[in-house]
Amino acid sequence: MSAVSTAETTYLELSQEGGGAHKFYEVGVDGLVVTVRYGRIGADGQTQTSTFPTVEKARAAAAKKVGEKVRKGYAPAVPGGRAPRPVTRRQVGSAPSTARAVAPVLWRFRTGSAAFGIHVDDEHCWVGNQAGDVYTLDHEGAVLARFGLPDGVKCLVADDFWIYAGCDDGKVYDLSSKLPFAAYDITADVDIFWLDIHEGVLNVSDRGGRLTVIDHEDEHQWARRSQGEHAWMVRADDHAVYHGHHQGVTAYRPDGGGELWHTRTRGGVLFGWQEDDAVYAGTGHRVVQRLSKATGAIEATYGCDSAVYSCATSPGGRFVFAGDAASSVYCFDRDGTRLWKLGTGGGSALSMQYRDERLYLVTTDGSLVCVDASEAAIGAAQQGSVPVVRDVKLAAALPTYAPATAVHAVATVAQAPTGSVVVECVREAGRVRVHVVSDGYDTSWNVQFPRAIREPGARYVVDALHPAAGGFYRVRGDIRRLV
Numbered sequence: 001m002s003a004v005s006t007a008e009t010t011y012l013e014l015s016q017e018g019g020g021a022h023k024f025y026e027v028g029v030d031g032l033v034v035t036v037r038y039g040r041i042g043a044d045g046q047t048q049t050s051t052f053p054t055v056e057k058a059r060a061a062a063a064k065k066v067g068e069k070v071r072k073g074y075a076p077a078v079p080g081g082r083a084p085r086p087v088t089r090r091q092v093g094s095a096p097s098t099a100r101a102v103a104p105v106l107w108r109f110r111t112g113s114a115a116f117g118i119h120v121d122d123e124h125c126w127v128g129n130q131a132g133d134v135y136t137l138d139h140e141g142a143v144l145a146r147f148g149l150p151d152g153v154k155c156l157v158a159d160d161f162w163i164y165a166g167c168d169d170g171k172v173y174d175l176s177s178k179l180p181f182a183a184y185d186i187t188a189d190v191d192i193f194w195l196d197i198h199e200g201v202l203n204v205s206d207r208g209g210r211l212t213v214i215d216h217e218d219e220h221q222w223a224r225r226s227q228g229e230h231a232w233m234v235r236a237d238d239h240a241v242y243h244g245h246h247q248g249v250t251a252y253r254p255d256g257g258g259e260l261w262h263t264r265t266r267g268g269v270l271f272g273w274q275e276d277d278a279v280y281a282g283t284g285h286r287v288v289q290r291l292s293k294a295t296g297a298i299e300a301t302y303g304c305d306s307a308v309y310s311c312a313t314s315p316g317g318r319f320v321f322a323g324d325a326a327s328s329v330y331c332f333d334r335d336g337t338r339l340w341k342l343g344t345g346g347g348s349a350l351s352m353q354y355r356d357e358r359l360y361l362v363t364t365d366g367s368l369v370c371v372d373a374s375e376a377a378i379g380a381a382q383q384g385s386v387p388v389v390r391d392v393k394l395a396a397a398l399p400t401y402a403p404a405t406a407v408h409a410v411a412t413v414a415q416a417p418t419g420s421v422v423v424e425c426v427r428e429a430g431r432v433r434v435h436v437v438s439d440g441y442d443t444s445w446n447v448q449f450p451r452a453i454r455e456p457g458a459r460y461v462v463d464a465l466h467p468a469a470g471g472f473y474r475v476r477g478d479i480r481r482l483v
Contacts, residue, residue: 007031010066012074013041015188022170022188024077025069029062031055036065039150040169041188046150086191087168088207089130089152090116090232092309092350094364097327097343102386104377105345106358106370107141109392115362117156118351119163125360126175127368128153128165134175139358141370141392146400147180149173155351159197162474166195172202173403174448177463177478179410180403181450184218194272198236199469200448201254205231211243213256216448216472217433222256233272235279240293242279244269249281249291261296265289271310271351275317282308288322288332302332305341312352312359321359321373323349329361329371331378340378344369345389404453404479412481416461422482423447423465427456436465436473447473453481 007030015022024045026037032052039045052058109127117128124144128134130152136144151169158164162176164183172184172195184202186192191207200216209229213221226245233244240251240260246268251260267285274280278299282288288302288311306324313320319339320332327348331339347363354360359371372378372387380386404410416422422437432454434447447465463477 008062010062011077011079012066012069013077014069014072014074015041024079025065025074026079027062027065029058032058034058034062034065043151043169086189086207087152088191088193089168090193090350092348092364093325094348095306095326098305099328099341099343101342101382101384102345103329103342103359104372104381104386105389106372106387107390107392108346108370109135109137109141109143109368111135111366111368113152113366114350114364115153115366115368116350117153117165118353118360118362118368119156119158120353120355120360121158121161121163125368125370126156126163127362128156129366130168132167134165135368137368137392139356139370141390143392143394143398146398147173147175148400148402149180150403154192155195157195157197159200161476162197164195164197166192168192172197174475176476178399178401179450179479180401181479182403182452183216183448183450184214185451186212186214187220193230193232194234196234196236196241198238198254200472200474201236201470203234203236203241205234205243205245207231209245209247211241211252213241216468216470216474217446218451224252224256224259226250227262228268230268233269233281235272235274237274237276237293242272242274242293244272244279244281249279249296251293251296263291263296263298265291265298266301267307270308273311273313275313275315278317280311280313280317280320282311282322284308286324288320290317290320300334300336302330302336303338304328304330310349310352310361312354314354319354321352321354323352323361329359331373340382342378342381344371404450410453410460410479410481412483413461414483416482420461420463421465423449423460423462425449425454425456425458425460432456434460441465441473442471445472447475449475450479453479 009028028035111129113129113131115129119126125137132149134147151167154166170186171182174183202214204212228245228247231245248264250262267283271282290300306326310323322330347365349361357374359373361369434449459482465473
């Protein structure tokens with residue numbers, strides 16, 4: 001006689017019109033084992049498994065998890081009954097380079113999946129790929145850490161010394177500490193193409209040519225639909241938000257007060273960059289164009305030999321760099337004179353950044369590539385002399401950090417360490433906000449804080465808080481629960 005199965009599964013979904021949530025939560029209990037699966041509707045999501053000493057304790061734990069989600073607004077649903085969040089990945093081709101010489105690549109790190117996200121600062125290089133992996137390396141290519149995010153990385157953006165990863169699941173994760181957290185959750189009907197964050201305000205461009213602006217508390221501020229679709233560019237500063245799409249570039253007032261200017265570019269915009277006084281649009285018609293931020297006037301055009309997938313500049317726009325669909329990388333003088341064209345040696349550059357005479361590229365084969373862009377190295381490369389490329393390997397004991405998705409995932413402390421800051425979760429007007437408890441701070445200001453671990457009455461310790469324009473605090477360093 002066969003044994004009777006005790007397996008039970010409860011499937012819940014939370015999908016709110018205009019509210020940002022579009023996710024599922026599934027709890028299965030089979031004997032002593034409880035399995036939790038969660039993520040974006042339509043995706044496989046993440047899975048966690050726990051084993052309990054008795055069947056009764058396993059069932060009680062499962063019931064508790066279901067109850068917590070129901071109280072947060074989740075409801076029973078049928079898997080596959082609701083359409084998944086729209087996700088468009090850029091479809092790119094990469095032909096062999098026609099350049100006669102190859103760029104002087106110092107090192108290459110293969111992430112294992114196509115990568116669009118890159119950021120380089122004074123200490124680190126960051127790369128994010130479509131498998132949800134974000135790696136940090138030093139400038140010599142040593143891999144320091146890995147963040148494992150639940151979905152593919154769209155782009156990496158920096159706002160002062162905070163670093164964010166925008167993902168296919170609609171969330172934007174703050175990676176500024178060892179405990180990454182979802183700082184923003186974009187409404188489910190937005191098919192995200194690109195993101196930028198300025199002073200804590202998130203700007204989202206999408207497939208339909210919309211620009212959506214969300215504040216530091218993850219609350220919708222305003223939205224506009226530009227003249228063109230497929231908006232692969234958004235950049236922001238104190239004066240405007242610059243939105244690039246297949247009909248050109250449109251600048252909007254940062255408060256949503258209206259359009260400042262619109263300029264039709266030579267071809268649809270595939271990538272954007274900005275300096276203090278200008279924005280740069282890489283287009284499908286083989287050019288990068290420099291536009292005045294003040295007027296939208298086209299000030300210079302930089303001609304390439306294939307569609308431009310990415311562009312960047314040296315400080316102040318002294319040099320302009322571009323990567324095309326034919327695995328070539330270019331450098332131009334400010335006035336548009338082409339100084340050199342070289343092959344990347346490994347696919348087309350989907351994003352790039354210049355820093356200290358080095359040009360960092362992420363390519364169609366999922367590699368982060370460091371190119372020596374000094375005059376001497378480029379001159380030698382044009383004559384056929386390049387260094388031997390060093391292939392970077394992962395360290396065996398590489399630390400990996402995953403987002404906190406529940407209170408129990410956060411480390412605890414019995415008392416606040418000297419110099420740290422205590423914050424408290426409080427309920428206001430139906431939402432849980434976070435305020436500072438420690439002396440010396442404005443207690444009326446909110447703190448940008450992970451929603452997944454907000455619990456009314458709970459107190460947390462953070463390493464530091466920094467004030468931001470608009471009257472709120474941002475967390476710097478690790479987060480621990482005070483118990």
